[in-house]
Amino acid sequence: MNKNNIQAAAFFMLISVTGFSIMDLSVKWTTASYPIGEVIFFRMIFGIIPLVFVVPKERWKNLFETKKPGLHFIRCITGTCALFAVYASLHYLPLAQTVSLTFASPIFSTILSILILHEVVRMRRWMAIILGFIGVCVLVNPLSTDFTAYMFLPLTFCFFFGMVSISIRKLSETEPTYLVALYFTIFGIIASLVTIPLFGDWKMPVSSFDLFILTCVGVSGGIGNLALTAAFKNAEVSIVTPLKYLSLIYAIIFGYLIWGEVPTWNTYFGAALIVISSLIIIRRETVLKKDIQPETLAVNR
Secondary structure: OOHHHHHHHHHHHHHHHHHHHHHHHHHHHHOOOOOHHHHHHHHHHHHHHHHHOOOOHHHHHHOOOOOOHHHHHHHHHHHHHHHHHHHHHHHHOOHHHHHHHHOOHHHHHHHHHHHHOOOOOOHHHHHHHHHHHHHHHHHHOOOOOOOOHHHHHHHHHHHHHHHHHHHHHHHOOOOOHHHHHHHHHHHHHHHHHHHHHHHOOOOOOOOHHHHHHHHHHHHHHHHHHHHHHHHHHHOOHHHHHHHHHHHHHHHHHHHHHHHOOOOOHHHHHHHHHHHHHHHHHHHHHHHOOOOOOHHHHOOOO
């Protein structure tokens, strides 16, 4: 692999991290005034825009043709549950804390691979899993007076995202990435609309600024996913994935400047353990030549 490819991969990964970070900021901002279902609707509607540009021209005539409709449904429903969980956590929890806990998704993916796919995990990855769960416990700090039940929301995201990872691993055998994303987007739009009769508190954006931020939720998220795919086309997963964790720096800066959030010591320490654990897992899966799909590493929110 040449140096230019690595430079291109790093460039696209930075764009991806920035896109997802702007999306997280936009979600936290908008869910303060708008229901989560409505924010997800904007995420999906405007997330279609970047997706349109990656569909091959020859595929438009049979765009929705698939060999695995059932597996698409599983991916869609688990992905939507993950999306609602992480958006709720962005609403209720500090930005840096939510982002840190979502880093645990590779840990859950590995455990679910053992239980569902019966994969063999040896000592090194088991040690990484244990280290990751220690990090989660430190970060959540259940014995602290600051502990709330909302801290289970990002962990719920990680569980459902683990299911997403497994379904995408199977879908990738025959299905292109854009089709997987398109089915998920359409399902997410329908799921968000279902929340109208359930909660009934949707409203039109009250200002052009609110409309702009809601639009940013979808566009920045879509750009983040596309840039992530481009990054992994230019370099191995283990080389560029460490840059993904720069999103924690964004979260700390945005959280402090906008909401006055100051992460506690356990957030930093717990996040560090989770990041180390995730990197070990990703590195081992790369060494073992497992087919790691970009969408299984994106925090698809």
